[in-house]
Amino acid sequence: MKRNKLLFTLLSVFFSVAAMAQDCMVTLSLFNESAKVKNYEDALPKYEQLIAECSDSKLLLYQRGEKMLEDLIEAAETKEEKLSLVEKYIKNQNLRLKYFPEKTNNADVLESIALIKYKNKIGTLEERLEAFEAIVKEDADNFDNPVALYAYFRTANTLNDKGKRDIQFLFDKYDEVIGLLETQENKKAAQAQPLIAKEQNNEELTRREKRILKNSEIYLRNYSKIKGSVNGLLGSKADCDNLIPMYQKDFDAKKTDIEWLKNAASRLYAKECTSDPIFFKVVEAQNKIEPSAKTALYLGRLAQENREMNKALDYYKQSASLEESKSNKARVFYSIAETYKNMGSYSSARSYYRKALNIKPSLGAAYLKIAEMYAKSANNCGETSFEKRAIYWLAADYANRAGRVDPALKSNAAAAAESYRARAPQKTDIFQEGMSGKTVTFSCWVGESVKVPSY
Template identity: 25%
Template sequence: MKAIFSIIGVLFFANINAQKFDCSSKIKEYQELFQAKKVTESFTAWTEVSKNCPKQSESVYTDGIEIQQFRIDNAASPEDKEKLVRELLKLYDQYNRNFPSSSADFEVKKALALMDSNVGTNQEIYSLLDSSFAKNPKNLSDARAIYTYFNLYFEKYQAEKTKVTSDMVLDKYMVISALLTELETDKPEKETEYKTAARGVRSLVKELATCDNLSTYYEKNFEANKENAEWLTTALSNLTIKCGGEPIYNAIAEANYKLKPTSKSAYFMAVTCIKQHRLPEAIQYFTEAEALETDPLEKAKLDYSLATGLLSKEKEKSKALLVKAYTLDPKMGKAYLFLAEQYSNSAEECGKTDFEKKAVYYLAEETLKKAVTAEPRLKPTADRMIERFASKKLTDKDISDKKMNGKSITIGCWINETITFPKK
């Protein structure tokens, strides 16, 4: 009972102290000082707040991290920098103790702080990342942290093959690959970063993750995971690159699709059908994948793949899919590029007169201009194609001689487009 009263007394006096110490005013004070670049004074005021008002607001920690990072960046010596980094790590610990739900990735932040300041050892960085990953893999959402974690794990494999086996590396590789794939979808604004990390991870295991090793690995683990959709999808993603034609790929693709027809599972079935030269079925699965996809940009990718691959020779269908692709994704300039190439290859087929044949090249050039508008980086490619068409397309003189300025002409055939020429 005496102990209970003692605790109540401590809490009471702490509350009285917090009331005496005006937390809100002090927070405003250090924030204004920091904005005025009076970092030393700001840090002093912030230190008082962190001691007296540890649970007042998350901003105490987010502001403190910003102030401390400024001090680290402006440290006078490597020794001072390391001391300040160590203080920052303690601040992350304090942040997690007081606001755990908002700082689940605090160990990842600590690892990144060590990396950014070139402080600590690889083992220290690895231990922090591994601890965070073990608690919840989704704590690792920073692409650089994910790559570093796998890289350090792979280094352990290379140095301690008795403790870290090739199967353990492949296990980790599968989980990391699945995580990066999921993050690409969840955080499309960082897609490039995750793709770069994925390429880096694949590069590390390229000698270990051979088609034979991957096939053996998945054959061994397939039975235990044949109803685990996440495992199956990751397996197919990894096998598609090197082993799309292997029997285990077919088995996993069929199990995945049977478990639940989704855009991805239908796509993997399309791949396995292509490898087995079952092209009509592949087209059906591609079409189903597109229909099941809800993301317009992903739908556009599937339309483009089908238009430029399995249906490239069926020009009318190919065109319809390309139009759909760049309608869904207005930045998909490559769809216009392919369509322009299709037009130019059909001038003889679709033009009834010399004028119409040249008009098809004119249409192809106008389509290339749209490609550049949609995706400016394609300009060099479009310019080369335009130069190729230069001697074949209509000139201003051709249009004037036929008195077609300001008038239109319709090209039939599969192209089925009306071209309106500019006025003089």
Template identity: 25%
Template sequence: MKTFLRISLLFVSIVMTAITVAQAQRVIKGTVYMEGEPAAGITVEAHKGSSMMTSFDGKYEIEADAKSKYIKFTFIDESQKLDIEGKSGDVFDFAFSGKLPSEGGNEEVNSDEINLGTAEELVKAQDKDFMNELSMYREFFKQDDYKSAFPHWKNLYTKYPKSSSNLYIHGGKMYESMLEKASTDAERDKLIEEYMKLYDKRIKYFGQKGYVLGRKGTSWLKYKLDPSREQSPEGADLIAIHKAGYEWVNESITLQGAETEPPVLILFMNTTVALFKLGEMPKEQVVKNYERSVEVANSIIAANEDPKTTEQTQETVLPYIETLFGKSGAADCEALVNIYAAEYENKKDDAEFIKSMLRRLSRAKCTESDLFAQATERQYELDPSAEAAFNMARRYLKKDDMEKAREYYQMAIDQETDNELLATYYYERGLLRYARLNNLVGAREDARKALQIKSDYCDANMLIGNIYVAASQKFEGSALEKSAVFWLACDYFAKARQGEDCSFDAAENLAKYKKYFPNKEEAFMEGLQSGSTYKVGGWINENTKVRF
């Protein structure tokens, strides 16, 4: 809130010009409106008096001479006058465009009624004002001379709001050009406010509310959170920005469904996670929004005939949503179990729902919950697939039934056709062999198979490194031969460190086990030079590099 007030005050102080006139005898005040809403960024100047610029509430207060004839209102390059000569009272509300909320209009200035004709109808009726403004605006716009085009566009936008949807498309382009060139936050905020009103007016006259709200939310978040701003929003101001953007993209998704523009889903999850981290959204709602985002993304893929949109959704949007959710801090067991427990009771015969639920519980490491145990057995009853067998293997592992666990792991491996899942099955069976059965050779075999399928599988590299550390304790040979195993183990920890999920643990292991490397004296006695190839023998039978 402090930042919001600071920006508002700065906005006013920068643009306000206090021209004190010695003979000023009147203090005139009022509110300026555009399309029925308070208008910011309007310069209000009294003839023979002072001037100021309106802030977000649209209010103004200026001094005027007893002989002042008019008040001039200016927005960018367009000016309008209100005649006050001979008028009593000191309060004058003014509609720069549209009508005053309380009086239905501002007859002194807006003598011409708004014309809701289409461009075709207006040309057919030979509306000279429309045709002249249209010709001038188009000519300048084609030349990218937006400064010259804008006043003519503004007249069309104000007086002929239903003439063409291009008014709103081109208007958006001009506002974005001005925003890119804006030099102050106050100037940006004034332009953003007008830009948002353009979206509202487009909905009013041309519909497409869901589509337009998605674009409105996108523009709002882009320019309100622009890193080039003088002052980054914070506190209540930052919350308000995210809340507004969230509401618009949320409604857009509700209205658009499978026709939602894919980037809008990313913004929906971005604002969701931001509001959660700002303490404005419970984690259960984050989970629901994630579920909704995935559901809509899948409906876009199923319904869309455009291969580019399908590819964008599959390869960019869905992975990004998964990453956002995974790192949000909301994807914990407590939240997921709270969400899914009630749903499971109603959908325990829905194999697809159970599969999806188990995957998300597994990613969040919620495999110890009663819900996971119940759903695992139910999944296998409904659909004894590879994935169901894999979950059953985990189930028996927790029961310490190693024989059954191995049986179900093998069933999962034999049935699975998805390489990503198959790599996981091999890795987990390898982990079982290493940690519970002390079968180091078998564990390494499974880890290697996982890496053959998925070469950057950091967990599998970590497993082999840990297997070699364990092997060093019983490795037969000289002191150097035993300690050389740590060279090889650290080779695998170094590979694992390249994976984001393993980087921290791998770095810790590298630091921990480097101290067990053979020393220079031992290596010298064996004729080994730093950087030379060394083969670790025995069942390990693998090459590494000499280093100290």
């Protein structure tokens, strides 16, 4: 008898759960149809019922819920209504992360929560800042929304403007946000780089490759615009006219404070305030307390300022060997390349530009510098006038790459490429020499080849 009662109870529970699951699916279907056509008056009560009773049913609930709540927040007429809807939105995102973690990008959810608070001025400035900081803490590598990155820095900038955070806090946030932007730029440039090279070699891209290249270039343009906007917000707060007197005033009191020295040297170097004596004083004090990759870099810059190029190279190479940050190492390699270029050692310069590009594929300036060196080598690369001028096609290809991986350089890169192409053999030259579609190989230091346009 007891066994029969237990069996009856288990069957009752089973059928009850099955019926509830069936009810959830029916309600979800009705909600989906209403939300899809933006009939939110009908959809919202069903959504609230599903959240209360069927929160682990389907991912679709949260996908449709997110869009519906975004639209309702936008249309809300009162502050109270907007606040209530934002709370629902945040709950929607957190529940999605809870019940469907494998189908949810953690950073995307945190970005959406931070942005909804930012756009609707929910909470204090500090609370909004904390929402963005949570993304950095939880999933910095995937913090890739350009609008969210800008909003993060703008929130920090507002706190500084209102006197609630000091200028060093703002500098730290600037470095952090620029670092996050450059991480994403490098990811997209790394995707685009081989496809751009393939295109320039006249190889056909697959449909998938064309889509990847298009999306990468869209993101690169957006990151470039956001970087410009972030720099615009920082503006004159970080120019030499403000930094130099500020650090001069504080130096005597702070000259044994290693963190202050690091920050001061970093900021002065980044803004190219390196010719002022305060830079030497700060670097010298930092190097006495804690020699590092950074101090070697700064000492290299000082040697370069004094035109001691070999000494500068020694310091730069020491810095590169000590530097652990990939992004910083790329900058050091670029400095080494620039020094070799200025010394006329083009092959060595190209080697270090390429090392910088291997680490930081979005460093379009390196492509422009290689293009410039190729163009300057025209008279030394080739036996005939045609061969010598052919190197300008190669220079133009490198200039074009610069604008594609770094949209901020697009205008300058396009102008440079056009100038190089104008100096390359023209259609009549190609016909006269019978070179249409052929390949010219450069046996000088360049060691590359270029295909002559076919006519």
